[in-house]
Amino acid sequence: MIADEVRAAVGAVVDPELRRPIDDMDMVREITVDDAGTAHVSIVLTVVGCPMAQKIERDVGTAAASVAGVNAVEVTVGTMDPVERAALVERLRGARGQRGERFGKRSRTRVIAVTSGKGGVGKSTLTANLAVALAARGRKVGLADLDVHGFSIPGLMGLVDATGAMPNPTKIDDMILPPVAHDVKTISIGMFLRGGSEGQAVAWRGPLLHRTVQQFLNDVHFDDIDVLLLDMPPGTGDIAITVGQLLPQADVVVVTTPQPAAADVAVRSGLVARQTGQHVLGVIENMAAMPLPDGTVLDLFGSGGGQAVADALSTDDEHVPVLGSIPLSPVLRQDGDAGTPAVLADPEDAASRALASLAQRIDELAPRRRGAQNIGHTGEPAGATTRA
Numbered sequence: 163m164i165a166d167e168v169r170a171a172v173g174a175v176v177d178p179e180l181r182r183p184i185d186d187m188d189m190v191r192e193i194t195v196d197d198a199g200t201a202h203v204s205i206v207l208t209v210v211g212c213p214m215a216q217k218i219e220r221d222v223g224t225a226a227a228s229v230a231g232v233n234a235v236e237v238t239v240g241t242m243d244p245v246e247r248a249a250l251v252e253r254l255r256g257a258r259g260q261r262g263e264r265f266g267k268r269s270r271t272r273v274i275a276v277t278s279g280k281g282g283v284g285k286s287t288l289t290a291n292l293a294v295a296l297a298a299r300g301r302k303v304g305l306a307d308l309d310v311h312g313f314s315i316p317g318l319m320g321l322v323d324a325t326g327a328m329p330n331p332t333k334i335d336d337m338i339l340p341p342v343a344h345d346v347k348t349i350s351i352g353m354f355l356r357g358g359s360e361g362q363a364v365a366w367r368g369p370l371l372h373r374t375v376q377q378f379l380n381d382v383h384f385d386d387i388d389v390l391l392l393d394m395p396p397g398t399g400d401i402a403i404t405v406g407q408l409l410p411q412a413d414v415v416v417v418t419t420p421q422p423a424a425a426d427v428a429v430r431s432g433l434v435a436r437q438t439g440q441h442v443l444g445v446i447e448n449m450a451a452m453p454l455p456d457g458t459v460l461d462l463f464g465s466g467g468g469q470a471v472a473d474a475l476s477t478d479d480e481h482v483p484v485l486g487s488i489p490l491s492p493v494l495r496q497d498g499d500a501g502t503p504a505v506l507a508d509p510e511d512a513a514s515r516a517l518a519s520l521a522q523r524i525d526e527l528a529p530r531r532r533g534a535q536n537i538g539h540t541g542e543p544a545g546a547t548t549r550a
């Protein structure tokens with residue numbers, strides 16, 4: 163029957179935010195094909211005013227029209243009722259285990275926290291590039307910006323508009339969908355600040371910060387990702403300790419410059435991570451010497467910092483390697499400013515190549531044992547757009 167073929171084609175359309183076929187989510191309703199060859203396709207969206215409505219409708223129309231014998235398509239779009247939506251949310255959560263255990267010991271998602279001793283060493287730039295490089299290697303990747311001192315990930319991933327405003331993530335009931343950028347599910351705590359305050363540093367402290375990070379990690383629906391990268395705030399403050407407590411099974415990568423003077427603070431951030439039970443996967447040296455076209459080398463920050471940090475973090479039981487050294491690169495900065503990470507925009511740049519190798523190395527390193535602690539649930543971060 164043609165209608166069955168249309169149903170199969172339409173059902174395979176992928177929801178751009180949930181990244182699942184719409185049939186998996188019970189979004190396809192009645193489908194008939196009349197004698198004139200017109201397919202009447204009825205679908206329901208999860209929420210009223212779904213920002214992806216037009217794209218889904220277009221993709222559904224195209225899919226139906228691709229079936230032999232279909233001459234025209236009429237798509238009717240409705241919205242799930244609260245009961246249907248609640249059932250969907252339960253099913254989506256169920257696919258990843260109970261709420262509160264999303265990144266716990268039974269999770270197959272590998273969590274990698276990227277940290278640094280001090281600000282400005284390029285941690286966010288490297289994290290964004292690593293995320294897209296891992297996605298380009300076929301991994302399903304999530305990227306969470308926890309750097310409350312300055313939310314740079316949305317800008318680096320091209321998610322801010324001309325005014326610098328971040329998108330409001332879609333909510334299905336209390337489930338928050340991370341916007342997808344360059345194939346990476348990307349979320350920033352900055353997206354939950356009240357309108358107009360995106361540029362402000364967040365002055366949350368202790369318990370509030372802890373609760374907010376906890377809610378954030380719980381309510382954001384990353385679904386079945388292979389890797390979750392966390393862009394941590396620099397240093398050893400409240401967030402580092404909170405994340406260490408919530409995600410003791412996470413791997414930690416420490417970013418430092420080659421400058422020996424920067425090494426001490428970087429070592430401290432690795433030690434704090436280890437104290438909370440996290441595993442220090444290795445050190446990334448950024449802003450390393452840059453070869454110039456005339457054959458000379460621009461060595462702005464000296465050398466040896468990465469190795470010094472790795473040596474200081476190594477113990478008799480645990481060798482901490484330098485995972486990679488990323489050279490200074492104006493291209494890396496420019497592409498970051500323009501919102502397309504250099505590994506995508508300029509893959510032949512020396513820094514991009516070094517980052518691609520780094521992603522491969524991290525990807526191939528066996529994830530370590532899982533910790534035993536799970537995340538609890540206490541509510542939701544303020545400020546997400548509720549479209550239901």
Ligand SMILES: Nc1ncnc2c1ncn2[C@@H]1O[C@H](COP(=O)(O)OP(=O)(O)OP(=O)(O)O)[C@@H](O)[C@H]1O
Pocket residue numbers: 278280281282283284285286287288309312314395396448449450488489490491492494495496498499513
């Ligand atoms: N290898 C590099 N070559 C040239 N510029 C770089 C390099 N790495 C990062 N940068 C630039 O350095 C600046 C700081 O980078 P970034 O914001 O990623 O640092 P950060 O460590 O995350 O800082 P903070 O923690 O303060 O947010 C940015 O302008 C970025 O483009």
